[in-house]
Amino acid sequence: MLPHDLKPEQFSGYPPEARRLVTNYIAVLQRLPLSFLPSLLRESIEYDYKFPAERGALERELANLSSLSAEQLQEWLQGFAQIHLSSALEKFDWINAPAQFVEQLSSYLWTTHQLDAFRAAALAYAGRLHAAVPPETPSAPRLGITVVGQGVASYQEPLFRKLRAHGAYYSQVNPVNGLHMLLDAVAARAKAHPAPYAHWYIDGGKQTECDTALTTVSYAALEPARAALLGKMRAEINRPGMGPEALRTRLAQLRPADLAFSTGDEVLDRFRVKMLTEGSGTQIFSTTFAQWTAREALRRAQPLTLLVRFAPRQRQKPMNELLAATLEPAELDPIGSLVDADMGAYYNWLNQQRLPGANQSSFLVWFEGHTRALVIGPATPRGTASTSPTTLPDLLTSVV
Amino acid sequence: MSPQFSATHQELARQLAWSRREFLRTGAAMALGSTLLRNPVALAGIPAKKRKVVVITFGGGARDQETFAPEGQENIPHLMRELIPQSTFFTQVVNRGILGHYVATASLATGVYETINNFASLPPEHPTVFEYFRKDLKRPSTDAWVVAPSNGFNRIGESNNRAYGPGFGASVILPKHLLTAAMSGRATDYEHLLRDNYETPLYAPSLGGNEFQLQQLQMMLKLSVDDFKAHALTLSSPDELSVYIARRLMRQLAPSLLWITMHDIDIAHAGAYSLYIEGIRRTDRLCAEMWKAIQSEPEYAGNTTLFILPDFGRDSDDDSGGNGFQHHRTGDALSRTTWMMALGPGIREGVVYDRPMQSTDLVPTLGSVLGFSPSFAQGKPIAELL
Numbered sequence: 001m002l003p004h005d006l007k008p009e010q011f012s013g014y015p016p017e018a019r020r021l022v023t024n025y026i027a028v029l030q031r032l033p034l035s036f037l038p039s040l041l042r043e044s045i046e047y048d049y050k051f052p053a054e055r056g057a058l059e060r061e062l063a064n065l066s067s068l069s070a071e072q073l074q075e076w077l078q079g080f081a082q083i084h085l086s087s088a089l090e091k092f093d094w095i096n097a098p099a100q101f102v103e104q105l106s107s108y109l110w111t112t113h114q115l116d117a118f119r120a121a122a123l124a125y126a127g128r129l130h131a132a133v134p135p136e137t138p139s140a141p142r143l144g145i146t147v148v149g150q151g152v153a154s155y156q157e158p159l160f161r162k163l164r165a166h167g168a169y170y171s172q173v174n175p176v177n178g179l180h181m182l183l184d185a186v187a188a189r190a191k192a193h194p195a196p197y198a199h200w201y202i203d204g205g206k207q208t209e210c211d212t213a214l215t216t217v218s219y220a221a222l223e224p225a226r227a228a229l230l231g232k233m234r235a236e237i238n239r240p241g242m243g244p245e246a247l248r249t250r251l252a253q254l255r256p257a258d259l260a261f262s263t264g265d266e267v268l269d270r271f272r273v274k275m276l277t278e279g280s281g282t283q284i285f286s287t288t289f290a291q292w293t294a295r296e297a298l299r300r301a302q303p304l305t306l307l308v309r310f311a312p313r314q315r316q317k318p319m320n321e322l323l324a325a326t327l328e329p330a331e332l333d334p335i336g337s338l339v340d341a342d343m344g345a346y347y348n349w350l351n352q353q354r355l356p357g358a359n360q361s362s363f364l365v366w367f368e369g370h371t372r373a374l375v376i377g378p379a380t381p382r383g384t385a386s387t388s389p390t391t392l393p394d395l396l397t398s399v400v
Numbered sequence: 401m402s403p404q405f406s407a408t409h410q411e412l413a414r415q416l417a418w419s420r421r422e423f424l425r426t427g428a429a430m431a432l433g434s435t436l437l438r439n440p441v442a443l444a445g446i447p448a449k450k451r452k453v454v455v456i457t458f459g460g461g462a463r464d465q466e467t468f469a470p471e472g473q474e475n476i477p478h479l480m481r482e483l484i485p486q487s488t489f490f491t492q493v494v495n496r497g498i499l500g501h502y503v504a505t506a507s508l509a510t511g512v513y514e515t516i517n518n519f520a521s522l523p524p525e526h527p528t529v530f531e532y533f534r535k536d537l538k539r540p541s542t543d544a545w546v547v548a549p550s551n552g553f554n555r556i557g558e559s560n561n562r563a564y565g566p567g568f569g570a571s572v573i574l575p576k577h578l579l580t581a582a583m584s585g586r587a588t589d590y591e592h593l594l595r596d597n598y599e600t601p602l603y604a605p606s607l608g609g610n611e612f613q614l615q616q617l618q619m620m621l622k623l624s625v626d627d628f629k630a631h632a633l634t635l636s637s638p639d640e641l642s643v644y645i646a647r648r649l650m651r652q653l654a655p656s657l658l659w660i661t662m663h664d665i666d667i668a669h670a671g672a673y674s675l676y677i678e679g680i681r682r683t684d685r686l687c688a689e690m691w692k693a694i695q696s697e698p699e700y701a702g703n704t705t706l707f708i709l710p711d712f713g714r715d716s717d718d719d720s721g722g723n724g725f726q727h728h729r730t731g732d733a734l735s736r737t738t739w740m741m742a743l744g745p746g747i748r749e750g751v752v753y754d755r756p757m758q759s760t761d762l763v764p765t766l767g768s769v770l771g772f773s774p775s776f777a778q779g780k781p782i783a784e785l786l
Contacts, residue, residue: 110498111515115731161471244519280726281670288671295723316667316675318636339674347717347724354720 002090003037006030013096018047021062028066031073034090035083035105035118036125041098049270051197053136053302060133076128079121083114100249107245134356140193140304141360141378143400144352145182146294147309148341149367150205151334159338160365160374162346167363167376169385170395175369178392179208182307182366185396187211189305197268197301204290204341205311215303217272217293219286219311225259226283229276232258233283251277271296285313287340291347298351308348309368310341338367349376362399366392375399446745448771452704454694455659455762456687457508459501459549460666461710461738462680463725465717468739475680478688479741483708486749487741488784492756495712495736499728504711504759505548505661506556511763511777523555523565526776529763530570531558533657536772542620544570545655547646549638549663550577556661561776570659573612573649575641581614582629621648636682639664643686647693654699657770662686668714671726691743705744705769707762713738742785753784 008023022029022044029037043050043058050058068076086108094101109115149155160169183201190199190213200215201207207218219226229251236242236250254277256262256269263269275296281288287310294308315333345365352361362377373392377399466472473480497507500518507514510526530544546557554577558569617623635641639662646660662683668676687708694700715722716734728735740762760779767774768781 110500110731113496113513119731279671281672285670285672291671292723299720313672316672319638319641320633320635333674336672336674339677340672343673343725350717350724351720 003032003034004030010095014045015048018045021047025062025066033077033081034085036077036080038094038098038101041095042102045098049267051267051301054300056136061129064129064133076125079117079124083118099252103249136356138304138357141362142352142355142357143189143305144348144363145307146345146348146365147179147368148345148365149338149370150310151312152338155335155338159342159367159372163349163365163374163376165383167374167382168380169374170390171372171387172389173371173373174391175371178366179368181392183208183210185393186214186305186307190214193304198303199305200297200303202290202293202297202308203311204286204309215268219289222272222276225261225273226276228259230283286311287313287337287344291344294348295351298355302355310337310344312337364395364399446703450703451770452656452700453766453769454690454704454706456690456708457505457661458665458683458710459505459661459663460668461713461728462665463714463734466677466680475677476684478684482688483691483741483743487743488747488751488753490740490753490757492754493709493738493740493759494756495759499712499731499735501666501711502553508711508759508762509556510559511760511774511779513760521555524559527559527561527564528569529766529774530657531564531568532767532772532774533770535564535568539656541571542653543655544657545649546570546572546659547642548572548574548661549642550574553661571612573645575645576638578614579632579641582625621652623648637664639682639686643689650693650697650700668725669727673725676725702745705742705747707740707742709740710738712736747785757782
């Protein structure tokens with residue numbers, strides 16, 4: 001089956017809005033190379049469960065492709081057209097299982113040494129798309145906040161080293177009631193710029209009480225789903241013929257209902273469960289969960305406000321303790337978690353800066369319960385340090 | 401579906417090239433190799449039969465910024481202060497193959513970019529360095545060994561090539577697998593130690609092929625199962641166990657070709673940066689221990705060349721398609737480019753070579769050092785080491 005053979009009825013297995021979307025654009029889909037099309041279908045089949053920002057981006061991409069002449073389309077996608085595919089890939093049910101196709105395509109590209117060519121084609125396409133259809137600028141400047149170091153009584157090593165060159169470091173910040181002040185600031189932004197899934201609070205531990213206008217994800221709230229997932233993983237691993245790739249495919253197919261998880265918001269529930277089923281290490285370490293969830297929230301929902309609070313993860317036991325087979329529950333590793341979160345804060349800022357409006361975005365990272373913080377904003381002096389007493393609200397005011 | 405990039409390929413390559421030229425010169429006072437003549441001493445003074453080679457690879461690459469770049473040098477004090485000043489260092493070892501640990505290690509061992517399934521228990525398709533070594537030089541099976549981290553590597557010792565293959569390969573020891581056998585029947589919590597790849601938590605595939613068995617511990621390594629278990633209880637990681645077994649091999653059998661693959665760094669796939677850094681620091685210490693062992697063992701001192709290299713790098717922070725240090729999935733320049741150091745008699749000390757070379761050049765170089773002909777290998781001998 002090749003793209004030019006596509007017919008509308010072949011999308012009958014798609015959710016209703018996704019089906020409507022792809023059948024509207026079937027004329028252009030028929031003209032796309034097979035090395036490219038399933039990646040687009042992988043996004044389209046999830047359309048009903050996507051955040052508004054993702055929906056808009058996908059609609060604009062399809063509209064743009066549809067507007068190109070045959071010559072333009074050939075020019076835009078020539079790199080993809082030169083990728084040689086196997087007959088097995090051509091015979092694959094890439095219409096109904098585009099994600100699995102892309103997984104197999106990736107493996108095939110590595111094996112046939114075509115990955116670099118595919119990567120070059122993807123970069124060229126992304127560059128053209130970005131120029132032709134610039135991403136929508138945010139309705140207000142973005143603000144990212146990352147809170148690190150929960151549970152750490154004392155830490156003398158330097159913090160925020162990767163961020164210091166980009167902003168101003170403060171060592172005399174009043175920590176009293178800091179988390180609530182930050183959550184209040186996020187809630188105020190949610191009221192000032194109301195939009196669905198625009199203001200997020202992600203917690204790597206137990207969620208602190210916050211305004212209901214915020215979109216929330218917490219590791220603690222997902223504990224039952226995480227336990228159910230680990231049980232399913234163990235069961236799958238013991239099945240005959242199961243391997244890592246098949247396991248990954250199985251996990252990616254799990255839905256909230258499979259893990260008995262439901263809050264009534266299908267879009268958000270799917271997102272939450274994907275953090276566990278598609279993330280690597282998110283099932284084990286809460287710091288990984290918080291960082292990956294922040295990355296995916298930024299990439300997919302493109303929020304105006306994102307507060308991420310890291311919490312202590314379980315300690316990785318050394319080999320001799322594992323061999324000793326003590327039955328003590330896993331203890332926490334606050335210092336290791338702080339190091340994880342420090343790097344996570346850097347990644348949160350990097351991922352925020354990949355979004356439209358980066359030159360107006362601001363960022364604050366704070367060592368929870370302590371006096372160290374760093375801010376980055378359009379007017380913030382870079383690479384500076386201050387020992388003057390200040391407060392978190394004052395720091396936010398200085399950058400937003 | 402569109403990947404976004406904050407820096408172009410060219411910019412990244414330029415940054416990488418700059419750092420690769422400068423980082424060691426500033427950190428370890430190394431000289432640039434391009435200004436020096438080729439080494440006139442080489443291994444000429446050592447009889448071919450006495451020459452030995454130890455190769456240490458890291459399954460789970462480490463990036464420059466956590467190792468040899470200025471901000472990473474605090475993580476590798478032993479490499480920086482003890483090993484690099486004694487080594488010839490190559491800053492641009494490029495892996496053009498599949499960036500999966502088993503298949504990449506197989507490629508390092510064959511000198512050909514292998515395309516076998518990274519997660520399956522399969523032998524390399526091309527002859528391995530062990531087969532060239534043993535067949536060409538008529539060496540016994542006790543003269544070539546592999547100590548590898550996990551069950552998936554049990555087929556790394558010999559290929560399915562008809563001209564070589566069964567009977568000419570290396571013996572493979574999987575210390576974690578031995579540990580499983582030794583601890584059988586005990587209610588332990590060491591399940592995660594058996595993970596073959598940190599990309600898929602909890603997963604450990606079944607074994608195939610002929611690997612070293614528990615009962616051979618006593619016979620070949622003069623190590624009782626009880627002593628093995630007791631020693632394992634003093635170690636903090638699987639790589640420490642691998643080095644312990646490697647040192648035992650050196651003491652008891654003194655193989656001329658010993659290949660050790662470490663894996664602790666690959667905990668990075670779990671996304672915890674502090675554990676990734678711990679893995680790098682441990683590997684740094686274990687590499688120094690191996691070099692000390694080489695210098696202190698009479699069979700090895702003065703006639704052994706040590707090669708240390710990661711199998712590849714990890715994804716750049718600048719590539720939005722990846723998630724920084726966590727994986728090696730993008731195929732970007734940083735994930736494909738790593739380094740190599742060589743130490744030993746005839747190796748020029750304190751020299752940096754900044755030219756690009758390929759990871760498949762290792763096997764032809766080993767062929768030149770030990771005197772065999774790797775006829776299927778695609779790489780070229782590294783002239784600066786010969």
